[in-house]
Amino acid sequence: MNKRKVKIPWSERAYNDWNFGMYPTRFEQWKRRCLIIQFFRFIILSLKFKKTASIND
Amino acid sequence: MNGKPKIIIIGAGISGHTVSLNLIRKLKRKAEIIVISPNGNYQWVPSNIWIGTGHMKAKQVYFPLKPVYDKLGIDFHQAKVISIHPEGDTGENNPYVTAEYVAGEKSGQNTKIYYDFLVNATGPKLNFEAVPGLGPDAGNTVSICTYGHATHAYEELSKVIEKMKKGQRQKIVIGLGHGGATCQGAALEYTLNVASLIKKQGLEDMADIRYITNEMFIGDLGMGGAYVKNSGYIAHTRNIVSSLFYEYGVKWYTQSSVYKVESGKIYYETYQGEALTMDYDFAMLIPPFSGVGITGVGPNGENYTDKLFKPNKLMIVDANYESAKKPYHEWSGEDWPKKLQNPTYPNIFAVGIAFAPPHSISKPHTTPGGRPLTPAPPRTGMPSAVMAHATALNLAEWIKTGNPTFKHKASMAEIASVCVVSIGYGLRGVAGSMSVFPTIPDFKKYPDFGRDVRYTIGEVGTAGHWFKWLMHYVFLWKAKAKPFWWMIPD
Numbered sequence: 001m002n003k004r005k006v007k008i009p010w011s012e013r014a015y016n017d018w019n020f021g022m023y024p025t026r027f028e029q030w031k032r033r034c035l036i037i038q039f040f041r042f043i044i045l046s047l048k049f050k051k052t053a054s055i056n057d
Numbered sequence: 058m059n060g061k062p063k064i065i066i067i068g069a070g071i072s073g074h075t076v077s078l079n080l081i082r083k084l085k086r087k088a089e090i091i092v093i094s095p096n097g098n099y100q101w102v103p104s105n106i107w108i109g110t111g112h113m114k115a116k117q118v119y120f121p122l123k124p125v126y127d128k129l130g131i132d133f134h135q136a137k138v139i140s141i142h143p144e145g146d147t148g149e150n151n152p153y154v155t156a157e158y159v160a161g162e163k164s165g166q167n168t169k170i171y172y173d174f175l176v177n178a179t180g181p182k183l184n185f186e187a188v189p190g191l192g193p194d195a196g197n198t199v200s201i202c203t204y205g206h207a208t209h210a211y212e213e214l215s216k217v218i219e220k221m222k223k224g225q226r227q228k229i230v231i232g233l234g235h236g237g238a239t240c241q242g243a244a245l246e247y248t249l250n251v252a253s254l255i256k257k258q259g260l261e262d263m264a265d266i267r268y269i270t271n272e273m274f275i276g277d278l279g280m281g282g283a284y285v286k287n288s289g290y291i292a293h294t295r296n297i298v299s300s301l302f303y304e305y306g307v308k309w310y311t312q313s314s315v316y317k318v319e320s321g322k323i324y325y326e327t328y329q330g331e332a333l334t335m336d337y338d339f340a341m342l343i344p345p346f347s348g349v350g351i352t353g354v355g356p357n358g359e360n361y362t363d364k365l366f367k368p369n370k371l372m373i374v375d376a377n378y379e380s381a382k383k384p385y386h387e388w389s390g391e392d393w394p395k396k397l398q399n400p401t402y403p404n405i406f407a408v409g410i411a412f413a414p415p416h417s418i419s420k421p422h423t424t425p426g427g428r429p430l431t432p433a434p435p436r437t438g439m440p441s442a443v444m445a446h447a448t449a450l451n452l453a454e455w456i457k458t459g460n461p462t463f464k465h466k467a468s469m470a471e472i473a474s475v476c477v478v479s480i481g482y483g484l485r486g487v488a489g490s491m492s493v494f495p496t497i498p499d500f501k502k503y504p505d506f507g508r509d510v511r512y513t514i515g516e517v518g519t520a521g522h523w524f525k526w527l528m529h530y531v532f533l534w535k536a537k538a539k540p541f542w543w544m545i546p547d
């Protein structure tokens with residue numbers, strides 16, 4: 001099983017990869033999937049989207 | 058106008074159907090609403106992604122339109138519009154369209170339908186022919202642009218997954234099949250869904266997943282990228298998309314203009330002018346879009362197509378098309394159409410993908426070989442529906458009061474958009490969610506980031522996935538005009 005965080009091997013990235021990005025920490029990954037946290041995020045996101053969509057009324 | 062005004066809506070996709078539903082709600086019996094569309098079904102296109110990964114069946118994303126239109130008192134013709142005669146025939150001055158029935162007893166027969174107002178909502182022609190070897194019919198690649206295409210895509214994907222299970226490493230390429238193609242969001246979403254499916258099955262070491270795109274940088278999304286409020290930062294979409302690709306093990310190839318596809322090989326030219334090839338076992342490439350090719354005809358049979366359509370066959374509206382000649386940094390929201398009205402024929406409108414935008418949103422580029430590297434501007438579901446809703450309200454008011462007031466905002470430069478890129482499926486799926494305002498960046502009003510960061514946000518998490526999942530059911534409810542459908546936002 002592949003345990004690497006960055007799946008593209010270093011030998012491929014070493015010379016020509018300038019596509020630097022961010023990698024989520026384990027905590028961030030857990031937060032993104034924690035059902036309780038996400039339930040609250042769902043409510044917040046829905047309210048935020050509602051506020052954004054109301055611009056179009 | 059004799060008797061009730063007749064309004065023809067050409068197309069019953071996201072934008073056309075939104076126009077029809079809102080017109081009938083506002084005008085009730087005060088106008089005759091006629092819808093002409095060759096597809097007898099309404100499809101919720103965003104969920105095609107989940108058909109392409111086997112999470113949904115085609116029948117979950119579409120339903121027949123006729124019963125809905127019969128219930129509402131809308132006259133539905135399952136036909137394909139061929140020509141618009143904006144001045145009617147000589148001496149008559151009674152505009153009409155011609156259409157060919159594609160189903161039922163009248164299949165193959167032509168008809169002539171008169172109108173007082175016309176709304177063109179035909180969406181895109183999937184122009185696979187622009188790239189030799191592209192597409193599921195005559196070519197070598199699959200597509201997810203229709204539910205039929207997406208069903209076929211999943212069949213092909215299943216074959217490579219089976220091979221991976223048998224220990225054969227497979228090359229999967231997803232992206233944009235032409236330097237001028239749009240719909241980066243859908244290509245990105247499909248890439249992440251396929252990667253997530255493969256990861257879930259423990260096959261990630263057996264797959265080489267690549268995203269090939271005409272974007273100059275990842276996260277451009279055909280809208281010049283966006284700065285969004287995210288975890289205490291105003292972060293660029295480039296960071297968010299690249300982080301998702303890193304996480305799911307997707308390699309990305311930007312600045313690539315695909316020009317030919319053979320079985321197992323994609324040919325592309327880069328911004329630097331290198332002519333390269335990429336091998337694949339499974340490839341889903343989004344085709345370039347054009348208008349559907351309806352012609353314009355004058356009263357004596359003259360060719361009026363150029364009064365109605367641009368050379369890309371998209372409809373001319375009140376955009377400032379001259380603005381395309383200005384330097385990129387001077388392009389602004391002011392260039393975009395406000396009424397979506399044809400300047401020659403004020404009773405003709407175009408909404409959704411059917412209208413010709415003044416220029417791209419992303420900075421245009423070409424390769425040294427002269428191939429485009431300019432994503433066309435996306436007109437995704439939400440702006441398409443908002444434009445359609447505003448146009449319906451403007452038209453309804455025009456008919457009710459006799460005066461065109463155009464009170465309702467139909468410009469993409471004045472409206473907000475929400476876009477959710479799902480990853481995976483079900484309760485534990487994830488998504489990248491984003492909202493932007495205005496949809497077209499305006500660096501005069503918002504000199505720092507081009508958009509209002511109070512409304513321009515992005516986050517990754519399961520919450521967004523639930524939102525997208527909910528949207529599937531809520532928007533199908535709305536499209537079926539079930540009770541209180543009109544309370545659901547666009």
Ligand SMILES: Cc1cc2nc3c(=O)[nH]c(=O)nc-3n(C[C@H](O)[C@H](O)[C@H](O)COP(=O)(O)OP(=O)(O)OC[C@H]3O[C@@H](n4cnc5c(N)ncnc54)[C@H](O)[C@@H]3O)c2cc1C
Pocket residue numbers: 067068069070071072073093094095096102103104105106136137138139178179180181201202203240243349351408409410411436437438439440441475476477
């Ligand atoms: C795979 C995929 C995923 C997507 N995901 C999202 C998403 O998550 N969120 C989002 O906001 N957007 C998404 N989009 C974009 C969204 O689907 C489009 O923006 C939207 O469908 C455009 O609506 P439209 O009404 O302009 O065109 P369409 O929905 O294509 O409708 C066009 C209609 O015109 C009809 N028509 C065509 N030719 C004729 C003719 N000659 N005469 C009469 N009728 C004709 C067609 O049958 C159809 O009914 C996605 C697109 C794809 C392909």
